[in-house]
Amino acid sequence: MIAPLLVKYERMTVVAGSERLIIQPDDSEYQALATAMTLAARAVESLPETPFAAVGINVKFRAAQQIEALQAVTRKGEFDDCLSDQDFVISGRSLTRTLDWKDGRLKFTIGQEQDNPFEVLFNFELRSPTADRHIEWLNIDVGEIQSQVNSILFECIQIEEED
Numbered sequence: 001m002i003a004p005l006l007v008k009y010e011r012m013t014v015v016a017g018s019e020r021l022i023i024q025p026d027d028s029e030y031q032a033l034a035t036a037m038t039l040a041a042r043a044v045e046s047l048p049e050t051p052f053a054a055v056g057i058n059v060k061f062r063a064a065q066q067i068e069a070l071q072a073v074t075r076k077g078e079f080d081d082c083l084s085d086q087d088f089v090i091s092g093r094s095l096t097r098t099l100d101w102k103d104g105r106l107k108f109t110i111g112q113e114q115d116n117p118f119e120v121l122f123n124f125e126l127r128s129p130t131a132d133r134h135i136e137w138l139n140i141d142v143g144e145i146q147s148q149v150n151s152i153l154f155e156c157i158q159i160e161e162e163d
Helices: 030-046 068-074 077-085 131-138 142-156
Strands: 005-009 012-016 021-025 054-062 092-101 104-113 119-127
Touching: 012 030, 021 030, 030 054, 030 131, 030 142, 054 131, 054 142, 068 092, 068 104, 119 131, 119 142
Parallel strands: none
Antiparallel strands: 005 012, 012 021, 054 119, 092 104, 104 119
């Protein structure tokens, strides 16, 4: 199997596969995400005949230590208790929600496998047959994305900001 083409460009890693184009910033900062979004919009503009079905913007966090708020939101009391009572050992937990956001969807997943720290993935996705809609989605202000992520993490899940 031959790996997809991988290019390093302006502190970005660009992977061109047969089914998707991934532009990943080397830096874990929202400004780097904004730059990746701009590059992705340029790619869609430059490849108008390429049949993109969807565009997505991902934000991922990995906890450095166990966070009680993430454990609380993924633990399903009676259900987990029943599994344990049946001598099952729970080795992983996850919670996924898909929300309507703007003209697309915001899907987030909170998960933990074995004794690893929790991971939280946010996917802002738009499915559309037109390049113009994809470009518009990729031009969303990164501050709006950060605001939605912060709202879910700090208001809904109630993670302490120092965590």
